[in-house]
Amino acid sequence: DVKVTQSSRYLVKRTGEKVFLECVQDMDHENMFWYRQDPGLGLRLIYFSYDVKMKEKGDIPEGYSVSREKKERFSLILESASTNQTSMYLCASSTDGTRYYEQYFGPGTRLTVT
Amino acid sequence: EDQVTQSPEALRLQEGESSSLNCSYTVSGLRGLFWYRQDPGKGPEFLFTLYSAGEEKEKERLKATLTKKESFLHITAPKPEDSATYLCAVPADRGSTLGRLYFGRGTQLTVWP
Numbered sequence: 127d128v129k130v131t132q133s134s135r136y137l138v139k140r141t142g143e144k145v146f147l148e149c150v151q152d153m154d155h156e157n158m159f160w161y162r163q164d165p166g167l168g169l170r171l172i173y174f175s176y177d178v179k180m181k182e183k184g185d186i187p188e189g190y191s192v193s194r195e196k197k198e199r200f201s202l203i204l205e206s207a208s209t210n211q212t213s214m215y216l217c218a219s220s221t222d223g224t225r226y227y228e229q230y231f232g233p234g235t236r237l238t239v240t
Numbered sequence: 241e242d243q244v245t246q247s248p249e250a251l252r253l254q255e256g257e258s259s260s261l262n263c264s265y266t267v268s269g270l271r272g273l274f275w276y277r278q279d280p281g282k283g284p285e286f287l288f289t290l291y292s293a294g295e296e297k298e299k300e301r302l303k304a305t306l307t308k309k310e311s312f313l314h315i316t317a318p319k320p321e322d323s324a325t326y327l328c329a330v331p332a333d334r335g336s337t338l339g340r341l342y343f344g345r346g347t348q349l350t351v352w353p
Contacts, residue, residue, distance in 0.1 A: 130283075159340075168345035169284075169327070184340065216283050226270050227331050227341060231283030 129153070130232035132217055138238045143205040147219030147235050157220045158200035158230040159229065160184075160192065169216065175200055207239045243267050243321050244330055246344035253351050256317050261347045263328035264310040274341065275304050276327040278321055318351045325349070 133148035149158065159174040161184075167216055168183030173192040181192050189211060200219075211231045214236050218229040247262045265273065272291050276284035288297040290306040297304045301322060303314045313326055325348045327342040 166345070169343040171340055197242060205352060218283075227274065228286055228289060229274075229329075229341060231276075234281070234283050236281070 130217055130219055132215075132232040132233050132235050134217045135233060136236050136238075139204075139207050140240055141208060142164045143204075143207050143239075145201040145237065145239075147164075147204075147215055147217075147237070149200045149202070149219075149232055150198055151197065151200075151219040151230070153219065153220055153221070154197065155219035155230075156179065156197070157222070158194065159218040159220075160190075160200065160202045160216065161218055162186070162211075163234075164213050165178050172202065209239050211237065212239045214235060219224075243332075244327060244328060244344035246326075246347050248319075248347060249282035249294070249345070249349070250348045253318055253349070255301040255351055257321055258314070258316045259317070260315070261326055261349070262310060263313070263344055265328075265330045265342075267330050267332070267342070270308075271331045273306055274329045275311070275313055276329065278325045278327060278346070280325075316347070319350075320351050320353055323349055323351045330339050 130151045139145050157176050160168045160172040163169050170186050172190050173184055175194045178197050191203045201235045214234050216234045217232040220229045244265050275287040277287050278284040288304040293308045295306050301316050305312050325346040327346045329343045332340045
């Protein structure tokens with residue numbers, strides 16, 4: 127079974143702090159994704175990566191950056207956390223080929239910025 | 241403009257009362273439609289992939305069907321443990337960056353005993 131893990135389930139940070147969210151997958155997947163999920167807005171794509179050191183902006187990249195130095199690890203960075211970044215953050219991964227679009231999600235990190 | 245629209249937003253069913261959830265999409269050249277289940281406080285869990293109109297997939301009390309413009313998730317004789325939010329998603333149009341999915345906002349299903 128595919129396993130996607132995220133570094134924290136719950137995180138509380140102060141406004142202006144630099145925040146790192148880490149995601150690791152153990153199935154050698156090429157593609158990795160970061161979403162945020164808010165009530166009434168659904169899942170929104172922040173960034174994704176289809177290869178090591180490659181990244182693509184999603185729909186809401188402002189205020190975020192990402193890093194993918196190893197295939198299994200994809201990090202989301204909030205350069206200077208703000209209260210409007212309080213949300214559930216979800217990481218996902220997928221392989222190439224015929225199952226390209228089947229994304230497997232981690233458990234999520236609920237981030238609160240105060 | 242939303243690429244994927246799900247209805248209803250919320251659905252309450254009594255145990256055993258069958259119903260259907262709807263997912264309509266606007267992308268052209270559909271390359272698959274995906275259903276996920278999400279329990280509160282957890283990440284979505286992949287359920288089904290449908291690739292062509294007329295295709296059906298089943299898992300326990302769930303059956304997903306696909307037409308050219310929409311998909312239905314039929315729930316037969318639901319149980320309280322089927323309570324969850326059900327999400328559908330479609331890949332971006334051809335020509336867009338590969339690999340991304342557009343998700344609907346979900347239908348929150350509650351099944352009461």
